[in-house]
Amino acid sequence: MKNLLEHTGIESGRLHFSWISSAESTKFVDVVKKITAEVKTLDPANKKYVKTEPKVA
């Protein structure tokens, strides 16, 4: 899944996979912190990935 998305030009820091048990609250927090930190270093997503204004109505 990750490979094709990155192949089509989505930056490697944007997509993360993690296995977290419902009991692992601290791991969840750590992972989310790491992901947000990493994603913040990238360009804002609305440049490419979000339909801000549809080109065709």
Next chain:
Amino acid sequence: MTDYTDKIKEIAKRLLAEGKVDIVIGFRKGTLPMMNQPHVAASAESADELIWDSSCGLNLANYLTDKKGKIGIIAKGCDSRNIVTHVIENKIQRDQLYIIGVPCTGMIDHHKIKAMFDQEVRNVDESGDQITISGDGFSKTVSKQELLAENCAVCTHRNPVIYDELAGDLVTEQTNVDPYASVKTVEALSADEKWRYFEDLIAPCIRCYACRNACPLCYCPTCFVDESRPQWVGKSQDTVDIRTFHLLRAYHCAGRCTDCGACERACPMGIKIREFTKKLNKDCLELYGWEAGLSIDQRPPLDTYKNNDPQDFIK
């Protein structure tokens, strides 16, 4: 490959006469050059319409989904691999089928041929490995090798992998080709360049879904693009919607695509849609050592679990 025609007719008529099959699925001459139509023959007369040439590129496995009764089907290498995929996915039973194998030397690319001439191509004749293309006031003979569809040019499974009878002698498989050369070129680009590459690639897309309709893997009763509750993907021509459609379509083919090229052949805009699925095929081969549709006894990688499945991406 035109010499297969007589043999195909003979086999089809024999099977129908003996009652071994109810129908034979093959091709007949289309109304336009290079556009042969899928044809279902149920009688000796209609079996007479069956033909075979280098424009039989569509994938006939597409017409097998959930069919009842005994079916004869003509299968080149890629069709036979999709028949295997259908059997694995329980869309047809092996004992319903009588597979007439056609060793294939590749199909010609109608997009490429039309682009070669300014005028309309009226006639395409084939003799051995020479193709003569003609129209109003022009005629040109080209070697078939130069006109091959891109997936056929790099095909390494030209002979059917499963068959009950052959319509010709097996051909030598190509070994000196790199099926994934185009993927490697894109892999070498930066993230931004990749994005632009695919942006340009799918820019002409008109969302006609011909690629989905031609694909033997796309047999869901309601496709995700047609669902409205929930609506999985926007239906507009916005680039984000177009890309979402192409990505999801490709993922649905992961580990199942045989690179038959039916999607590209059906595309009215000549988009190289295989660029998406090729990457998944390459990943499947590298990560799981899997090529789709080679054996009916083997389960595909995405519905089996192994201890050594790659999982480096899970942090």
